[in-house]
Amino acid sequence: MHATNNRTKGWVVLSLVYIYRPHTLEPLQELGLHPHTAIKLAVKLHAHSIQHAYKIVSTHDALLRRALTIINTVVKGVLPS
Numbered sequence: 001m002h003a004t005n006n007r008t009k010g011w012v013v014l015s016l017v018y019i020y021r022p023h024t025l026e027p028l029q030e031l032g033l034h035p036h037t038a039i040k041l042a043v044k045l046h047a048h049s050i051q052h053a054y055k056i057v058s059t060h061d062a063l064l065r066r067a068l069t070i071i072n073t074v075v076k077g078v079l080p081s
Contacts, residue, residue, distance in 0.1 A: 024045065028038035 024042045025035070025038045028041060029035060033041065
């Protein structure tokens with residue numbers, strides 16, 4: 001099981017290196033970071049951006065649901081409290 005996890009992590013790292021190379025890894029390496037450190041940082045930045053994107057989408061959906069609730073109650077003639 002442990003070997004499978006290492007293989008999976010290896011593929012993830014390889015795919016991240018391929019994806020991030022021109023946009024993230026090269027500028028980080030130009031700043032003097034070791035390639036391994038740049039990859040670790042890129043993975044953390046990716047996870048951070050995904051978390052915030054989720055928060056933005058969740059907030060948007062909640063606001064939309066609230067707006068639709070208000071619209072529906074106004075149409076029915078009852079204002080929400």
